[in-house]
Amino acid sequence: MTKVHFIAIGGSVMHQLAIALKHKGYAVTGSDDEIFEPALSNLQQAGILPAAIGWDPDRITPDLDAVILGMHAREDNPELIRARALQLKIYSFPEYIYQESRDKVRVAVGGSHGKTTTTAMIMHVLQQCGQEFDYLVGARLEGFAQSVNITSAPVIVCEADEYPASAIERKPKFHFLHPQIAVLTGIAWDHINVFPTYDIYKEQFAIFIRQMAAGHVLIYNSTDPELAGLVEQEGQHLKRIPYQMPVHEIHNGITRIHFGDAATDLAVFGGHNLLNMHAARLVCNELGISDVKFLTAIATFKGAAKRLELVASNAHCVIYRDFAHAPSKVKATMEAARQQYPDRKLIAVLELHTYSSLNADFLEQYQGTMDPADMAAVFYSKHALEIKRMPDLAPGLIAQRFGREDLLVFHEREKLEAFLAAQSYQDTNLLLMSSGTYDGLDFGKLEQLLPGQQ
Structure with a gap:
């Protein structure tokens, strides 16, 4: 049985991954110096809530197959020090997601805005169309019991953010996913405590594009001139698919969207959501879903939690x-x-x-x-x-x-x-x-x- 230990298991996505691996049949343990709701109840229900709060190097044993390090853990963490001394395999969250999905089709949705919603739209359509898939998303979504799921499904859909992976791995999370299908929604400077200048921030997206393997698919928002220029400069080795605002109209507060000859009324609205939807449609096309099936499914999408x-x-x-x-x-x-x-x-x-x-x-x-x-x-x-x-x-x-x-x-x-x-x-x-x-x-x-x- 695969044995995995989480250092800082109480994190919002860390505890969700821990539960997903428990459901997959792994032996899961973890630790943290504070665990709040809803992680506390979720871990307790899954049977993997640490017996005691705090760090204990004795929890780190030579038979562990992996140690997963959360952002909350520092370099002087006693469990991390023990794991290094035992030369165990230590992963940040995104590094481990990649290890679990090496044999899958990986879809990564990156960009400064719209990541959660675009990811949620793709997930909603795949679910409605009866396709099996794993996922990683940064919000609670209607119809999904958790925000991380790891099974034997052939596809994984990941929200791919640019924040550092862990205390010992400062590179952005999305640099570790190596997707065959990627979305970039736009570039707008954020996280100034990590990326003190716009140029440093923008370079993270350039690296992401350069790292993609030749012939893989990059779906990008061509209405963002900064992003479009970067893709032109760095993405010549990729299959590049631009997207823009789809045809639509608004009547009595209801938005109707058109793709080709097919159309549907939507439960969500806003130019940003229509751009996100166009990106989601192109991803779903790459995964074998027609425009008609996409529109039938997306009509019932109500949005991610706290997004309008x-x-x-x-x-x-x-x-x-x-x-x-x-x-x-x-x-x-x-x-x-x-x-x-x-x-x-x-x-x-x-x-x-x-x-x-x-x-x-x-x-x-x-x-x-x-x-x-x-x-x-x-x-x-x-x-x-x-x-x-x-x-x-x-x-x-x-x-x-x-x-x-x-x-x-x-x-x-x-x-x-x-x-x-x-x-x-x-x-x-x-x-x-x-x-x-x-x-x-x-x-x-x-x-x-x-x-x-x-």
């Missing part, structure tokens, strides 16, 4: 929650909300939560991103700044960087809640964008904001 997720609605108001946090994602989400309901007022609130978004120098990347909103607000938690050991942000500076003198800035959840409660939502939509929680905002109570509910 419907919180509440009635005839006069729709409230959305979205994971958007990086500038390119905020811009795309704002434009989608504006275009889908052009005759409604739009109130938008963005939480600055990530290291990049809380950096005063990086804030200028948000210039103009919230312009489509009739009323715009930014929220940040002073506690988040303290945790990241970053200086406070002046409201005037934030407004200047966003290019909106009328930008409202909140750093106390209670004041944000009071602002939201004071607005009229008659023929008005509300959009809340964040990778955080607005310091514990109760999203379940937002339905009370709908006209007629007060």
Whole structure:
């Protein structure tokens, strides 16, 4: 029996991989110095929750076939030190995914934005069409019990992000997947704590393209001039398939999409989602799925969790929650909300939560991103700044960087809640964008904001 040990098993995707390998029949153990929900309950239910919290080098034994190292573990971790001393095979998460999928057709979806949604669309269509496949995706998806699955399926679909693989392997995760079919959705600078300049960030995508084997498929967003130029420069050895905005129309808040002679109404909307859908369609074509079958399946796709997720609605108001946090994602989400309901007022609130978004120098990347909103607000938690050991942000500076003198800035959840409660939502939509929680905002109570509910 294959024996695998996870150092930092409590991570959001680490614990999902651990459970997937347990289901595959492997002997799985793990450790961590803190494990929170939902990982705690998930690991307990799978029977692989560590008996004690903390690191213990005695857990590292010579008979282990693999040690998988999470991002949370540091180089001085006592279990890692023991694993190195025993010369065991040590893998980062993406390195191990590759080891488990060497004999599969590997699909990798990379890019600065749209990775999760594009991956989710491909997974949804494959599932609806009855195809067997493994997957790795960074969000909870309807119809899938977990976010990682490793079986004997012939195909694996991976969300491929550019963040470092582990504490001892600083190269981006997507450099380890070596896909036969790849998607690149676009390039927009992010993760400045890891990639301090745009050129360093862009080079990671150049490396990804160069590493792909000759003749393999690269599906790329040709409406992104930076990406299109990079693919032209670095991807001559590949089968290159460009994509762009598909033919579509919007009527009464419903988007209808066309591929050739076939068309369908969609449950999702927005230019970014239509671009993601075109990429997903081209991947599915490569996997043998026709446009007609693709459209039949994609019509029932409702989106990934927190991606323009419907919180509440009635005839006069729709409230959305979205994971958007990086500038390119905020811009795309704002434009989608504006275009889908052009005759409604739009109130938008963005939480600055990530290291990049809380950096005063990086804030200028948000210039103009919230312009489509009739009323715009930014929220940040002073506690988040303290945790990241970053200086406070002046409201005037934030407004200047966003290019909106009328930008409202909140750093106390209670004041944000009071602002939201004071607005009229008659023929008005509300959009809340964040990778955080607005310091514990109760999203379940937002339905009370709908006209007629007060």
